[in-house]
Amino acid sequence: MATFISVPLKKSSEVDLVKPLWKFVTATYPPGEEQAEYLRAVEEVNKLRKSALGRPLDKHESSLEILLRYYDQLCSIEPKFPFPELCLTFTWRDAFDKGSLFGGSVKLALASIGYEKTCVLFNVGALASQIAAEQNLDNDEGLKAAAKFYQLASGAFAHIKDTVLSALNREPTMDISPETVGTLSQIMLSQAQEVFVLKATADKMKDAIIAKLANQAADYYGDAFKQCQYKENLPKEVLPVLAAKHCMMQATAELHQSTLANQKKKFGEEIARLQHATELVKTAASRYDEYVNVKDLSDKINRALTAAKKDNDFIYHDRVPEVKDLEHIGKASLVKATAVQTPLSQKFTDLFEKMVPMAVQQSVSTANSRKADTVNRLIGSMREATNLCNGVLASLNLPAALEDLSGEAVPQSILEKSRAVVQQGGLQSIEQLIKDLPELLTRNREILDESLKMLDGEETTDNELRAKFNQRWSRTPSGDLYKPLRAEGTNYRNILDKAVQADQVVKERYNAHCEMIALLCKSESELSAAIPSANPAQTLQGSEVVNVLRAQLAQLDEVKREREVMEGEIKSVTFDMTTKFLTALAQDGAINEEVLTSSELDTRYGSHTQRVQQNLRRQEELLSQIQVSHQEFSALKQSNSEANNREDVLKKLASAHDSYIEISSNIREGTKFYNDLTEILLKFQNKCSDIVFARKTERDELLKELQQSIAREPSAPSFSVPSYQSNTPAPASSGPSPAPRTVFNPQQPQGKPQPPARPPPPNIAPQAASTSVPVNAPMAPSSTNPPPVAPTGPSQAQGPPYPSYQGYPGYYQMPVTYNPYAYGQFNMPYMPYQAQGQAGYPVGPPAQQPYPYPQQPPQQPYYPQ
Numbered sequence: 125m126a127t128f129i130s131v132p133l134k135k136s137s138e139v140d141l142v143k144p145l146w147k148f149v150t151a152t153y154p155p156g157e158e159q160a161e162y163l164r165a166v167e168e169v170n171k172l173r174k175s176a177l178g179r180p181l182d183k184h185e186s187s188l189e190i191l192l193r194y195y196d197q198l199c200s201i202e203p204k205f206p207f208p209e210l211c212l213t214f215t216w217r218d219a220f221d222k223g224s225l226f227g228g229s230v231k232l233a234l235a236s237i238g239y240e241k242t243c244v245l246f247n248v249g250a251l252a253s254q255i256a257a258e259q260n261l262d263n264d265e266g267l268k269a270a271a272k273f274y275q276l277a278s279g280a281f282a283h284i285k286d287t288v289l290s291a292l293n294r295e296p297t298m299d300i301s302p303e304t305v306g307t308l309s310q311i312m313l314s315q316a317q318e319v320f321v322l323k324a325t326a327d328k329m330k331d332a333i334i335a336k337l338a339n340q341a342a343d344y345y346g347d348a349f350k351q352c353q354y355k356e357n358l359p360k361e362v363l364p365v366l367a368a369k370h371c372m373m374q375a376t377a378e379l380h381q382s383t384l385a386n387q388k389k390k391f392g393e394e395i396a397r398l399q400h401a402t403e404l405v406k407t408a409a410s411r412y413d414e415y416v417n418v419k420d421l422s423d424k425i426n427r428a429l430t431a432a433k434k435d436n437d438f439i440y441h442d443r444v445p446e447v448k449d450l451e452h453i454g455k456a457s458l459v460k461a462t463a464v465q466t467p468l469s470q471k472f473t474d475l476f477e478k479m480v481p482m483a484v485q486q487s488v489s490t491a492n493s494r495k496a497d498t499v500n501r502l503i504g505s506m507r508e509a510t511n512l513c514n515g516v517l518a519s520l521n522l523p524a525a526l527e528d529l530s531g532e533a534v535p536q537s538i539l540e541k542s543r544a545v546v547q548q549g550g551l552q553s554i555e556q557l558i559k560d561l562p563e564l565l566t567r568n569r570e571i572l573d574e575s576l577k578m579l580d581g582e583e584t585t586d587n588e589l590r591a592k593f594n595q596r597w598s599r600t601p602s603g604d605l606y607k608p609l610r611a612e613g614t615n616y617r618n619i620l621d622k623a624v625q626a627d628q629v630v631k632e633r634y635n636a637h638c639e640m641i642a643l644l645c646k647s648e649s650e651l652s653a654a655i656p657s658a659n660p661a662q663t664l665q666g667s668e669v670v671n672v673l674r675a676q677l678a679q680l681d682e683v684k685r686e687r688e689v690m691e692g693e694i695k696s697v698t699f700d701m702t703t704k705f706l707t708a709l710a711q712d713g714a715i716n717e718e719v720l721t722s723s724e725l726d727t728r729y730g731s732h733t734q735r736v737q738q739n740l741r742r743q744e745e746l747l748s749q750i751q752v753s754h755q756e757f758s759a760l761k762q763s764n765s766e767a768n769n770r771e772d773v774l775k776k777l778a779s780a781h782d783s784y785i786e787i788s789s790n791i792r793e794g795t796k797f798y799n800d801l802t803e804i805l806l807k808f809q810n811k812c813s814d815i816v817f818a819r820k821t822e823r824d825e826l827l828k829e830l831q832q833s834i835a836r837e838p839s840a841p842s843f844s845v846p847s848y849q850s851n852t853p854a855p856a857s858s859g860p861s862p863a864p865r866t867v868f869n870p871q872q873p874q875g876k877p878q879p880p881a882r883p884p885p886p887n888i889a890p891q892a893a894s895t896s897v898p899v900n901a902p903m904a905p906s907s908t909n910p911p912p913v914a915p916t917g918p919s920q921a922q923g924p925p926y927p928s929y930q931g932y933p934g935y936y937q938m939p940v941t942y943n944p945y946a947y948g949q950f951n952m953p954y955m956p957y958q959a960q961g962q963a964g965y966p967v968g969p970p971a972q973q974p975y976p977y978p979q980q981p982p983q984q985p986y987y988p989q
Contacts, residue, residue, distance in 0.1 A: 127369075127416045128270075128315050129362055130257040131250035131277070131308060134243050134299065136177045137215035137233075141170040144210040144814070151807065152485075158478070165475035169197055176244070183254045191251060192469035195244045198237065199466045200474045203481035207237040209811065211818035214240040215825070219250065219299040230297050231829065233599075233822050238291030242284055245464065246300055249280030253312060256319075267323040271459070274316035279462035281309035294600070307351040309461060311366070314344035316459040318373065331387075335380040336456035342373035343455060361415075368412035372421060375404040377453050379425055382432070391432065392442035393450060398429040400447045484705045487717040491701045494721050498729055502694050502736050506687045509740050511786065513680065516747055518778040520754045523677050526670060534651055538774060541781035542644045542651060548788060550645040554634060557791040561627050564798035568620060571805040575812040576613050579606050582816045586823070596830055599822060609812060616805060623797065630790045633783060640780030655773050673753040680746045687739055694732050699724060 145166040153159040176194040181187040215233040232239075256273035260266035284305045288296050298304060321337045349366040382397035405422045436442055480488075517523070524535040583602040590597040643654055701724060708715050 127365060128257045128318075129311055129365055130253040132219050133181065133247050133250045133254075134219040135217045136243065138178060139173070139212065139214055141173060141212070142166055144212050145169070145205060147810075147814075148205055148210060162476065162479060168475050169201065172197060177247075181251060183251070183258045185255060188248065188251050188255060189469055189471065191244060191248050192467075193472055195241065195248060196467040196469050196472040197475065198241045198244065201476055202237050202241070203483060204476055204479045204485075205237075206482055208235070211235055211815040212237070213818050213822055214243070216243045216297075218297045219246065231825075232297050233825060234292065234294070235818065236292060238287075242288050242291050242296075242300055245280050245284055246305070248468070249277040249284075249305075249308070249312070252277040252280065256315070261319070261322055264323070264326070267319055267326065271316050271319040271323070274312045274319065275459055276462045278309045278312035278316065278459075279464055281305040281312065282461045283464040285309065303351075307348060310344065310348040310351060311362070313459055313461060314341060314348050314366075314369070317341040317344050317457065318369065320458045321373065321376065331380040331383040332454075333456065335377045335384065336454045337458065338373045338377035338380065339453040340455040340457050342370050342377060345370040345373060364412045364415045368408045368416040368418075371404040371408040372416065372418060375401040375408075375421060375425065378404070379421075379428065381453050382428065386432070390442070391436045391440045392444045395429065395432050395436060395442075395444045396447060396450055398425060398432055399444075400450075401425045402429055480702055480706065481709065483715055484702060484709060487705045487715045487721075488701055490717050491705075491721040491724075494725060495699075498725050499694055499697075502729065502732060503691050505740065506691060506736060509743055510684055510687060511782070513684065513743060513747065514782045515779075516751070517677075517680075518775055518782060520751070521775045521778070522673070522750070522754065524774045524778060526674055526677075526757075534648060534655060535774065538651070538655075538777050539648060541778065542646075542648075545641065545644045545781060545784050548784075551638070551642050554641075554784070554787060554791065557788075557795060558631060558634065561791070561794060561798070564795065564802070565620065565624065565627070568798060568801050568805055571802065571809055572613060572616055572620070575805070575809040576610070578812050578816045579609060579613075582819055586819070589823070589827070593830060596833075597826070599826060602819060605815070605819075609808075609815070612808065616801075616808065619801070623794065626790075627794060630787055630794070634787050637780045637783040637787075640776045641784050644777060644780055644784070655770060655777075669753060669756045673750065673757055676746055676750045676753060680743065680750065683739060683743050683746065687736075690732065690735055690739065694729070697728050697732075699728055 146163060149159060149162045149166065153162060172190070172194050176190045181191070213233050213235045214237075215231060216239070218230040218232075252273040256270040256277065259270040259273075261270060282305070284300055285302045288300055288302060288305070295301075317337065318341045321334065321341050324334045324337055345366050349363065349370060352363055352366065378397040378401035382394040382401070385391075385393040385397060402422075402425055405418050405425055408416060409418050409422060436444075524537050579602075583606060586597075586599075586602040590601065643651065646654070701721060704720055704724070705715050705717070708720060
């Protein structure tokens with residue numbers, strides 16, 4: 125009775141997990157113990173996949189444990205690695221062979237970790253069903269194990285049904301489609317319920333309980349049968365088993381319910397239920413006897429029915445009701461699909477436990493960007509204020525105007541600025557840095573262009589093949605797949621364009637101050653000679669205006685030094701949001717990065733922001749006071765053309781120093797920017813190269829499959845078989861069948877000329893004949909061998925229009941009695957040979973009687989003796 129359905133395993137192609145995962149780990153984590161630990165974990169995951177999918181699995185719980193561990197590990201690493209960017213393609217074949225359970229053998233390759241998880245979970249359900257089918261149902265342990273594994277299989281298939289479409293984002297193969305796995309889940313649940321029926325029977329539970337359990341099992345099998353019945357991929361082996369199991373479980377329920385009716389003295393109902401059970405068993409035996417064995421159940425029901433009828437006929441005489449009038453049997457379900465909750469394996473150990481999920485990594489990256497923006501905003505505002513301050517002082521020729529009261533010596537501040545310029549390399553260092561910028565820019569452009577060129581080439585090839593094969597070219601279009609990469613490439617190109625504009629601004633500023641910067645690089649004597657002299661202003665030496673102006677400049681210097689201290693403090697602030705993001709992900713299942721980061725930034729940088737704003741307001745007040753004091757100072761100075769020329773030169777020198785410092789900083793930042801961008805673009809190029817290589821491999825495999833598919837297709841359209849070939853079965857043949865041949869109708873004119881008639885045998889004059897037969901005289905038909913009648917029309921074909929034998933088409937085996945030189949011996953007329961199932965050879969219009977060839981006299985030696 126116990127015939128159970130098990131599901132075959134899906135087969136996967138080999139995949140190298142090490143290389144892409146290794147690349148991500150080495151690119152994301154710095155060298156050290158943490159990186160080494162993750163690299164070892166990558167090796168372990170690759171070994172685990174080979175153990176789970178790279179070899180045949182035994183139908184044992186230890187093999188299932190390996191599959192469960194690999195599935196748990198996939199669930200663990202899915203949120204921690206950017207699999208869409210790693211170009212990992214997983215290839216799986218349809219679990220069902222063509223003409224078997226649910227359809228054809230199809231191979232599908234997808235760069236999706238969700239696809240890998242789905243297929244592995246399918247194998248979990250399939251292997252669980254196989255293990256359950258191998259259990260010994262004659263003991264209690266085997267029954268418990270079978271029920272457990274069937275419920276696990278049902279849960280695995282049900283989980284795939286709910287998640288496969290969202291995991292793949294495309295049409296799945298037939299075996300993992302929601303309809304198929306939904307049916308498999310129902311079948312596994314039905315079998316688990318049947319196991320409980322067997323266990324209840326073995327435990328000798330009450331008939332009422334067994335009847336309800338069996339009726340529920342019949343209901344489950346009926347639902348599974350309905351799900352299979354109206355599909356195009358109609359199961360050839362499963363449908364009969366499901367129908368038979370439905371009948372058998374219902375018969376079992378009626379059998380035990382009849383016992384309950386007997387206990388309640390309802391003998392007519394007992395007979396009616398047993399009769400119904402008998403009909404159900406007969407149906408199963410007559411239609412599905414090759415799939416299930418119902419003999420034991422049938423014998424049991426027949427014995428009970430015979431005894432019940434005998435007792436009722438002789439003792440009770442109770443009326444036997446109609447089946448439709450019987451009370452419905454209750455239902456009781458003891459099974460439930462096991463929910464898929466990771467970890468499925470009790471022995472699972474997360475190899476990447478310390479690695480944070482990608483959601484956290486992305487949130488940390490975004491938080492770091494927000495932090496960098498905040499720091500840059502604060503430091504940028506302070507540097508901008510410093511540049512403004514220097515510009516205002518340079519325009520007022522301060523503090524050089526206060527140091528140049530003599531009108532002849534070089535002011536000390538100018539000398540300090542000159543030494544600072546010389547120490548930083550002077551004009552030559554800037555010129556060398558400016559000369560290197562175009563080379564760095566060109567290198568980055570070439571890397572970016574080469575990366576995008578690879579994508580363009582692969583996309584062009586993909587479009588050409590898609591146009592050639594149309595719907596057969598079923599993989600994801602390269603244009604859709606490359607959208608993120610192209611957006612990234614466009615972003616890099618915009619960055620380079622903006623960098624070119626910034627380089628041009630720096631060059632223009634350098635050209636504007638180049639002459640004065642060169643002057644600052646000269647010696648003190650050359651610098652003094654280049655600065656015009658003016659009349660002495662000794663009278664301003666002890667002026668109160670000068671003292672006030674110097675005090676204000678000292679306060680302004682203090683403000684600038686305070687900014688330098690604050691800049692260092694702001695840069696030194698460090699904090700890690702990983703812990704907070706992990707906590708939020710564990711509690712809420714999602715991360716509100718903006719709210720959490722903004723709150724942390726306010727806490728960390730709130731006081732620094734207030735101090736910066738106070739510093740900027742203080743500088744603004746001092747600059748206003750300095751401008752008023754300078755106006756008073758300028759009114760006291762002697763005004764002449766020489767003094768004005770000297771002051772203009774001093775202003776230009778001060779401005780040239782400030783410009784030199786800023787230009788040097790900008791060019792060095794630009795050089796660092798280009799070098800950093802080169803590393804980023806190289807990673808981008810590797811990413812493009814990897815995905816193009818993966819797409820090329822996928823393209824080659826798909827091309828190979830399409831070529832094989834095209835080769836298997838018939839080269840000519842199908843045509844209808846003539847009736848004379850299809851009505852009568854062809855004779856059996858052990859050898860290969862030759863190509864079909866057209867049979868012509870001798871009564872209808874043919875376009876092809878008729879072949880000449882078979883020539884008669886040679887007319888040999890007898891040497892000695894006791895009884896000679898005239899040449900033209902027709903021979904009388906033999907009494908034992910009547911002459912055959914020539915066909916008057918096309919004969920009905922008894923098979924193919926050729927003899928069934930080993931040989932080349934058109935060859936006919938010579939009749940055993942045929943000998944053109946021996947007709948006289950056997951006294952037989954010539955009979956045109958006609959193979960079995962073949963119309964006669966085309967000849968002239970047939971006569972009423974066959975025309976016999978002239979026969980020879982009795983056998984005489986032909987050759988001289």
